[in-house]
Amino acid sequence: HQADPGSETEPRRIAADARPRARGASPSQLGLKHSDSEPLLATDSEIIAESPAMRDILRRVVPRFANSEEPALLLGESGTGKEIVARALHDASEKFRRGPFVPINMAAIPATLLESELFGHVKGAFTGADRDKKGLFELAHKGTLFLDEVGDMSPAMQTKLLRTLQ
Numbered sequence: 001h002q003a004d005p006g007s008e009t010e011p012r013r014i015a016a017d018a019r020p021r022a023r024g025a026s027p028s029q030l031g032l033k034h035s036d037s038e039p040l041l042a043t044d045s046e047i048i049a050e051s052p053a054m055r056d057i058l059r060r061v062v063p064r065f066a067n068s069e070e071p072a073l074l075l076g077e078s079g080t081g082k083e084i085v086a087r088a089l090h091d092a093s094e095k096f097r098r099g100p101f102v103p104i105n106m107a108a109i110p111a112t113l114l115e116s117e118l119f120g121h122v123k124g125a126f127t128g129a130d131r132d133k134k135g136l137f138e139l140a141h142k143g144t145l146f147l148d149e150v151g152d153m154s155p156a157m158q159t160k161l162l163r164t165l166q
Contacts, residue, residue, distance in 0.1 A: 047084060047088060054081065057085060058085075058088060062085065062088050062089055062092050063092060065089065066089055066092035066093045066094075067093055067094055067095065069095075071165055072086070072089065074086055082148065083103055083146055083148060086101075086103070086144065086146040087101055087103075087144075087146075089144070090143070090144040093144075095142075096142070096143055096144050097143075098142065098143075099140070099141065099142035099143025099144070100139065100140055100143040100144075101140075101143055101144045101146065102136055102139055102140040102143065102144065102145050102146065103146040103148065104117075104136055104145070104146065104147060104148065105148045105149055106147055106148060106149045106150050106152055106153050107148075107149040107152035108149075111153075111154055111157070114153065114157050115157065115160065116129075116133065116135070117135065117136055118135050118136050118137060118161070118164075119135040119137060119164075120132070120133050120134045120135030120137075120138055121133050121135075137164070147161075
């Protein structure tokens with residue numbers, strides 16, 4: 001059993017550096033100048049960016065692409081804020097913010113379970129499948145599925161994922 005993922009994401013190529021704002025933390029506690037503490041998006045993300053590149057992404061790029069329906073590609077080293085930008089895109093979207101934001105670290109899922117986690121399964125599909133299980137694509141329906149560390153997946157699973165996204 002495979003869920004129909006639809007095409008409810010958008011194309012973006014972004015490498016970023018950001019951090020979520022700590023609730024109740026003052027700008028000076030975060031090491032930011034007063035001008036850096038102003039909200040950059042009209043969403044619930046409450047992101048404060050230090051780098052000019054990230055501030056530019058949050059001010060110009062995220063609002064520009066937030067309502068697109070094409071798949072997104074966020075590029076950057078580990079810890080650069082890809083998930084934060086993905087959440088900002090989700091929150092800024094008129095359509096997708098009504099659905100769930102489902103982040104998943106692909107490297108954390110054992111290769112033997114990856115297909116079942118992504119696409120789901122029906123009871124009896126394999127040993128131990130004692131009930132139907134929805135996959136992450138189905139759980140994220142009408143929302144955003146953020147797939148982190150896709151490069152750590154096997155080439156065979158990357159191919160299956162590519163076929164699904166096409």
